[in-house]
Amino acid sequence: MLVSATLTAHPVAQLSGLPVYRVDWPDNRLPGITARRALQRALKPVHAEHLLCYITSDQAQAAFVWARKRTDDKIELRTLPYEVGSPARTTLERLGELAFSLDELDLYGQPPITAITDKLNNAFNVQAVTEGFFSDYQKVFADLQARLQATSNDAAWAHY
Numbered sequence: 001m002l003v004s005a006t007l008t009a010h011p012v013a014q015l016s017g018l019p020v021y022r023v024d025w026p027d028n029r030l031p032g033i034t035a036r037r038a039l040q041r042a043l044k045p046v047h048a049e050h051l052l053c054y055i056t057s058d059q060a061q062a063a064f065v066w067a068r069k070r071t072d073d074k075i076e077l078r079t080l081p082y083e084v085g086s087p088a089r090t091t092l093e094r095l096g097e098l099a100f101s102l103d104e105l106d107l108y109g110q111p112p113i114t115a116i117t118d119k120l121n122n123a124f125n126v127q128a129v130t131e132g133f134f135s136d137y138q139k140v141f142a143d144l145q146a147r148l149q150a151t152s153n154d155a156a157w158a159h160y
Helices: 033-043 089-096 113-123 126-152 155-159
Strands: 009-015 018-024 050-055 061-069 075-083
Antiparallel strands (some): 009 018
């Protein structure tokens, strides 16, 4: 789909009517929110909800953007970034949640659209990422505190 004279959203997949587009971004830096919002507005007449994968011109960065319709009919953009060579555990874990098992598919190999949007909402849920981070942080803190207390025999000091 031609979005502008220099930008095309290439359809790469569709699952139960939800399209996935690849956008070859003409810069070595990923688009900002203004550019992402402009592309979302251009696609809205065709597909209000969609998944985009922006790829920079040097192919060193990608951004997965879920354009989802909220209950107030506004479109919200949620983004998962990726950069080649950097630790991307969170992004990869979140994208892994989009996989479907065979028992989730119908006779034609398609999941219900509600299952797709549920998985997308979960994968792009910022609160889940934040909760996971703080849960991991709490475990590391508790482990360090226990080691310091075992070494110093001073629980108060180990807490600080």
